[in-house]
Amino acid sequence: MTAAVATLVAGVVLGYLGQRSRMCFVGGIRDFMLIRDGYLLRGLLAFGLTAWLAFPLLAAIGGAGVGPFGLPDALTAILTMCGAFGVGYVSTLANGCPFRQHVLAAQGVVSSGTYVAGFFAGAVIFHMWAAPLLLRVLP
Amino acid sequence: MATVVEAVAPARSHRTRMRITATMTGVVGALLAVIAGSLFDVRPPDAYGLCMACHARDLVNWTVNAAAGTRLTVAPASLVFPVLTPVGVLLGALLAARTSGEFRWQRPEHPLKTFLYGVAVMNCALLAGGCSIRLLLRTAAGEPLGVIGFGALAAGVILATQWLRWRAAR
Numbered sequence: 001m002t003a004a005v006a007t008l009v010a011g012v013v014l015g016y017l018g019q020r021s022r023m024c025f026v027g028g029i030r031d032f033m034l035i036r037d038g039y040l041l042r043g044l045l046a047f048g049l050t051a052w053l054a055f056p057l058l059a060a061i062g063g064a065g066v067g068p069f070g071l072p073d074a075l076t077a078i079l080t081m082c083g084a085f086g087v088g089y090v091s092t093l094a095n096g097c098p099f100r101q102h103v104l105a106a107q108g109v110v111s112s113g114t115y116v117a118g119f120f121a122g123a124v125i126f127h128m129w130a131a132p133l134l135l136r137v138l139p
Numbered sequence: 140m141a142t143v144v145e146a147v148a149p150a151r152s153h154r155t156r157m158r159i160t161a162t163m164t165g166v167v168g169a170l171l172a173v174i175a176g177s178l179f180d181v182r183p184p185d186a187y188g189l190c191m192a193c194h195a196r197d198l199v200n201w202t203v204n205a206a207a208g209t210r211l212t213v214a215p216a217s218l219v220f221p222v223l224t225p226v227g228v229l230l231g232a233l234l235a236a237r238t239s240g241e242f243r244w245q246r247p248e249h250p251l252k253t254f255l256y257g258v259a260v261m262n263c264a265l266l267a268g269g270c271s272i273r274l275l276l277r278t279a280a281g282e283p284l285g286v287i288g289f290g291a292l293a294a295g296v297i298l299a300t301q302w303l304r305w306r307a308a309r
Contacts, residue, residue: 006180007227017231020159026296046161064176069282071283080267085291087295090260099271102232119191123195
């Protein structure tokens with residue numbers, strides 16, 4: 001229950017900030033390539049840098065640490081690459097990352113609302129059909 | 140009365156012009172994500188504090204499991220009660236849009252296409268073990284798979300942007 005409350009609070013704060021700042025986690029790379037605009041890219045870098053500093057700092061003051069991480073096997077690495085490539089490619093075509101689509105849906109953009117509906121349906125589709133199919137096909 | 144209005148107006152306009160930048164959102168988002176994972180039990184797995192895909196999967200699958208008695212996968216962090224990040228983001232963004240006067244209904248242009256985009260992104264994200272946010276979070280945590288994933292994500296964005304540029308130039 002602690003996790004539910006913590007993520008609800010974090011979500012409200014992030015949703016508020018995301019709407020005010022137009023933050024998008026794929027838009028930074030896209031905008032920089034298209035129009036050399038680094039506004040969203042700075043947000044992306046700030047997120048990565050802050051998290052990189054915060055993980056060891058919180059572990060040092062008594063929080064739960066992360067890792068150690070081993071090297072992945074080749075199949076896991078390939079599947080991760082394929083999935084992540086798809087996330088980047090389709091999110092760019094869809095005009096925003098999942099976070100941005102949630103924010104747009106909440107401000108009345110019905111296209112993003114249908115995206116979020118598909119996003120939620122996708123979870124059930126993955127676990128009921130896509131993952132079992134993959135497990136059957138893959139070695 | 141005029142003096143009071145003149146005295147108050149600049150302060151109010153200054154307050155409403157307080158700009159929240161993407162950099163601020165990035166810093167606060169990362170802190171919240173790491174704090175949620177480290178101090179508030181949003182784990183295992185590691186670096187699970189913030190993810191739009193995995194958390195939405197947990198919420199949907201937990202609800203379907205409770206309603207239909209299925210056994211769809213949820214992360215250990217969501218076994219008792221699901222994480223609520225997607226609900227929080229929707230509520231927070233709705234609050235921001237309402238208070239800033241930016242909320243307005245906009246008709247969908249291609250609802251089926253955007254629905255399928257959502258399905259595709261969720262499936263790809265679950266295959267990769269996270270959306271763009273969590274892949275970056277895993278990279279920051281030092282996980283080799285996160286680095287591989289984030290590199291592939293950036294490649295996908297770059298290729299799709301080139302494709303959009305090429306299509307626009309035709």
